[in-house]
Amino acid sequence: xxxxxxRPVLRxxxxxxxxxxxxxxxxxxxxxxxxxxxxxxxxTAAQLLVDLQTSRLEGLSGTVVQRADLGLPPLVGxxxxxxxxxxxxxxxxxxxxxxxxxQQRVALLDTLGEQDVIRNGRDVWTWQSRSNTAKHLTxxxxxxxxxxxxxxxxxxxxxxxxxxxxxAIDPSTEVSVGRSATVAGQDAYELVLQPRDxxxxxxxxxxxxxxxxxxxxxxxxxxxxxxxxAFEMAFTQVxxxxxxxxxFTFNPPPGVTVTEEKAERPAAGPGAVKPGHAAPSGDPQxxxxxxxxxxxxxGRLDGLEGGPKTSAKPATPPxxxxxxxxxxxxxxxxAVSGDWGSGRLFSSKLFxxxxxxxxxxxAGAVTPERLYQAARG
Numbered sequence: 001x002x003x004x005x006x007r008p009v010l011r012x013x014x015x016x017x018x019x020x021x022x023x024x025x026x027x028x029x030x031x032x033x034x035x036x037x038x039x040x041x042x043x044t045a046a047q048l049l050v051d052l053q054t055s056r057l058e059g060l061s062g063t064v065v066q067r068a069d070l071g072l073p074p075l076v077g078x079x080x081x082x083x084x085x086x087x088x089x090x091x092x093x094x095x096x097x098x099x100x101x102x103q104q105r106v107a108l109l110d111t112l113g114e115q116d117v118i119r120n121g122r123d124v125w126t127w128q129s130r131s132n133t134a135k136h137l138t139x140x141x142x143x144x145x146x147x148x149x150x151x152x153x154x155x156x157x158x159x160x161x162x163x164x165x166x167x168a169i170d171p172s173t174e175v176s177v178g179r180s181a182t183v184a185g186q187d188a189y190e191l192v193l194q195p196r197d198x199x200x201x202x203x204x205x206x207x208x209x210x211x212x213x214x215x216x217x218x219x220x221x222x223x224x225x226x227x228x229x230a231f232e233m234a235f236t237q238v239x240x241x242x243x244x245x246x247x248f249t250f251n252p253p254p255g256v257t258v259t260e261e262k263a264e265r266p267a268a269g270p271g272a273v274k275p276g277h278a279a280p281s282g283d284p285q286x287x288x289x290x291x292x293x294x295x296x297x298x299g300r301l302d303g304l305e306g307g308p309k310t311s312a313k314p315a316t317p318p319x320x321x322x323x324x325x326x327x328x329x330x331x332x333x334x335a336v337s338g339d340w341g342s343g344r345l346f347s348s349k350l351f352x353x354x355x356x357x358x359x360x361x362x363a364g365a366v367t368p369e370r371l372y373q374a375a376r377g
Contacts, residue, residue, distance in 0.1 A: 038180050038187040040211055045175045048191045048209055055214035059242025060098040062184065064158070066233040067091045071223075071349040097243040105248055120248040127250065134252055137261045158207070158216040158233055172196050172292030183208045183217040184235040195293035199370040200224075201350050202293060213240055223349035230349045289362075289374040296364040296374040301355065330355065336368070340375035 043051075068090065095107040108115040113129035124137040178190030188208040195202055201224055208218035218234035252258060286299040333344035336354070343356035345368055354362040354371040362371045 038182055038211075040180045040187055040189060043177065043189055045177050045191060048177065048189055049175075051209060051214040052191075052216070057098070057213065057215060057240070058100065060096070060215070060238065060240055061243045061247075062096060062235045062238035064094050064096055064233055065091060065236050066094075066231075067229075068231050069228070069349075070230050070351075097247045099242050099245075099248065103245075103248045116250075118248055118250050120250070123250075125250040127252075127256070131257075132253065132255055133257045133259070134250070135259045135261055158219040158235065170292065178206055180211075181208050181218070183210075184238040186213075186217060186238065187211045188217050197292060197294045199367050200293040201352070201365050201367060208234070221350065226349065289377060290364075290370075294364065294366045294370055296362055296366060296371060298360060298362050298374060300359050301361045336372075338372050340372050345371075 093109045095109070097103075097105040102121050103119065105116065105118045108117075110130070115129070116125070116127045118125045118127075122139040124139065125134060127134040172195060174194045174196055176192045176194070178192040181188050181190055188210050191207045191209060193205040193207075203222040203224045203226070204220075206218075206220040206222070206229075207216050209215070210217050217238065219232065220229040221231040222228075223230040286297060289296040289298055330344050333346055333355075336343060336345045341356050341358060343354055343360075346353040346355070347368060351363065351365045352368050352371055354360075354368070354375060356362070356375060360375065362374055364371065364374075
């Protein structure tokens with residue numbers, strides 16, 4: 001399995017922060033409806049992994065649709081500014097262009113406008129049509145290297161999602177071949193990753209791989225007890241020709257406000273977690289319990305010392321983050337208790353979060369019982 005130790009330079013270098021900003025979407029839920037199963041030569045899971053590892057792609061453009069149905073508890077009215085909650089529910093659409101490691105573009109389609117991220121050599125532009133504002137970043141001397149993605153963000157393409165999923169392959173993961181499929185008009189094999197630990201809320205990850213180009217075309221996450229993906233993203237249209245160079249040239253529209261930014265390369269943070277692996281963290285207040293798919297992150301949340309009963313004022317959230325009424329959020333969650341203490345539980349199809357009355361926060365793609373076990377430590 002040495003082929004799993006590294007990934008080739010074939011990656012989507014679109015900043016994942018753009019994906020978090022998507023609001024609304026244009027595609028119907030039925031976008032990923034199954035087509036007739038194509039007849040393909042047999043291929044083992046090991047061969048498919050080698051295909052992914054050795055794939056080379058000079059150019060690509062297409063449309064990607066992402067759908068999330070995580071079964072979140074109702075939070076309407078508790079979070080003002082619905083970008084976070086919208087990204088975790090519903091369907092969203094984006095256009096992508098790729099022309100080598102230093103030319104990429106993603107256009108995030110909004111019901112009220114468009115948000116673009118464009119990389120062209122050392123220049124990285126982000127633009128929002130709704131506010132007609134743009135940010136310009138000039139990369140340094142190592143511009144040929146992948147730009148680190150910020151922590152706690154979501155993948156923007158099936159390729160990004162597949163890269164994260166491949167980091168989960170270790171003895172805690174069962175790897176197999178699923179049914180062949182047709183995605184965006186392309187015949188594809190299906191690679192299936194399944195956690196062996198029964199305390200994981202993830203049932204399977206499914207990656208549809210183009211039979212000829214060896215590019216991930218669809219990525220699905222199935223929760224336990226469900227045959228419908230809780231999260232999926234897929235190409236609905238794909239073209240493997242190299243896009244025109246004009247696609248990567250940003251021409252500021254009239255009246256646009258441009259902000260110049262410095263190129264910074266933040267160290268990987270606790271949010272940059274590969275599925276099935278513990279996250280390296282420079283924060284001494286954050287630690288991990290367990291390993292593999294059932295890793296639990298344990299930390300503290302400012303302003304929660306004493307739990308829901310406290311009158312302490314929560315810390316001011318970072319600029320640009322959603323405004324959260326923490327007292328209402330906590331009171332809206334079910335109260336739980338045990339020999340580990342007491343607190344509030346936030347649960348969904350794919351992850352659970354425990355906020356204890358003594359100010360701890362425990363989170364993972366695990367059952368609540370695994371969180372309670374970690375809280376005893």
